[in-house]
Amino acid sequence: MTITAYSPLNDFGWAPFFEAQLGEERPPLAALVRVCSVHSMVMNVIGTDGKRQIAIPGNWLSGTPEERPTVGDWLVLDDSGEWPARLLARRTLVTRRAPSDITSVQLVAANLDTLFIVSSLNEDFNLSRLERYLAIAFQSDVTPVVVLTKSDLVTTERAEECAAQARALTPGMNVVVVNSLTIETVSALFPWVERGRTATLVGSSGVGKSTLVNTLSGEERTLTGAIRDSDSKGRHTTSSRTLYTLPNGGLIMDVPGFRELRLPPCDKGLSAAFSEIVALAEHCGFADCQHDGEPDCAVLDAVEEGAITQRRVDNYRKLRREQAAQDDERQQAKIYARQRRAADRISGRPGSKRRRKR
Numbered sequence: 001m002t003i004t005a006y007s008p009l010n011d012f013g014w015a016p017f018f019e020a021q022l023g024e025e026r027p028p029l030a031a032l033v034r035v036c037s038v039h040s041m042v043m044n045v046i047g048t049d050g051k052r053q054i055a056i057p058g059n060w061l062s063g064t065p066e067e068r069p070t071v072g073d074w075l076v077l078d079d080s081g082e083w084p085a086r087l088l089a090r091r092t093l094v095t096r097r098a099p100s101d102i103t104s105v106q107l108v109a110a111n112l113d114t115l116f117i118v119s120s121l122n123e124d125f126n127l128s129r130l131e132r133y134l135a136i137a138f139q140s141d142v143t144p145v146v147v148l149t150k151s152d153l154v155t156t157e158r159a160e161e162c163a164a165q166a167r168a169l170t171p172g173m174n175v176v177v178v179n180s181l182t183i184e185t186v187s188a189l190f191p192w193v194e195r196g197r198t199a200t201l202v203g204s205s206g207v208g209k210s211t212l213v214n215t216l217s218g219e220e221r222t223l224t225g226a227i228r229d230s231d232s233k234g235r236h237t238t239s240s241r242t243l244y245t246l247p248n249g250g251l252i253m254d255v256p257g258f259r260e261l262r263l264p265p266c267d268k269g270l271s272a273a274f275s276e277i278v279a280l281a282e283h284c285g286f287a288d289c290q291h292d293g294e295p296d297c298a299v300l301d302a303v304e305e306g307a308i309t310q311r312r313v314d315n316y317r318k319l320r321r322e323q324a325a326q327d328d329e330r331q332q333a334k335i336y337a338r339q340r341r342a343a344d345r346i347s348g349r350p351g352s353k354r355r356r357k358r
Contacts, residue, residue: 012047
């Protein structure tokens with residue numbers, strides 16, 4: 001299907017995937033908007049009529065996290081143009097495990113093309129953390145690009161070494177070294193934020209995500225702050241996720257730094273991020289080999305031969321253990337919920353089936 005009536009929305013990321021969902025409904029052009037930011041009970045949206053603020057329906061707020069609107073979503077408004085009537089299905093969705101709820105996920109961004117994984121070239125550079133972000137990108141079917149910032153603060157040798165280590169994580173992955181303050185180096189990111197394409201910046205606080213947004217925009221769109229000299233840790237300057245339009249027609253989202261990045265259910269993403277370990281494991285002597293000292297372990301043989309590093313194997317095993325623990329926690333939560341419902345039915349407490357029959 002080709003985009004016809006709604007082609008003016010192309011600059012905001014509209015695509016045939018969304019067009020196909022409209023069927024014969026064919027709402028007015030102005031009724032199609034994209035979410036730029038979400039704030040408690042309201043959200044800012046953008047469309048052919050510009051930016052505006054609309055309320056979030058109460059029944060949307062009471063649904064599961066996946067049913068609630070997030071930055072990057074496309075909405076169909078009602079006839080008044082002031083109330084969302086429909087949330088279109090997402091082409092891609094980036095999530096992480098909710099910090100306060102073991103049974104749910106937190107939505108990061110929807111309908112992305114690229115995930116810019118930002119790390120500075122100082123003490124923040126951490127291969128194991130990059131692997132977590134790569135797993136999320138692959139799980140979400142979003143193209144990862146590693147952006148190494150603060151090149152002006154390190155030697156050329158340090159920058160080249162870190163870039164080589166990052167590239168070795170995934171064959172063919174793009175790694176870009178930049179000084180976030182200069183458009184001469186930051187312009188290397190433009191191929192991933194061409195007109196109508198959407199990218200988001202993820203990474204720790206203080207690595208230069210907000211500075212990148214400002215430099216790409218050619219103006220100050222978001223606050224920035226320096227890292228602390230004492231420990232090279234960053235300060236939070238971005239307080240909410242916001243989608244910005246760029247002068248070249250691309251779209252980019254700034255996301256607050258994650259103090260803790262816990263993976264959502266991520267089996268596909270981990271298999272893709274550690275594809276060489278998964279391939280080697282098929283040749284281990286035991287089908288359930290944990291790569292932790294068992295005989296005939298093809299993975300550990302590869303470590304001894306220098307084909308892969310022990311650090312990478314250790315991180316893979318760590319992330320797999322985290323996934324298994326999350327599965328156990330979710331299962332326990334389901335069992336507990338069933339037990340509570342059964343107890344309510346027996347006691348006749350409010351909300352039980354027995355009480356509702358009266």
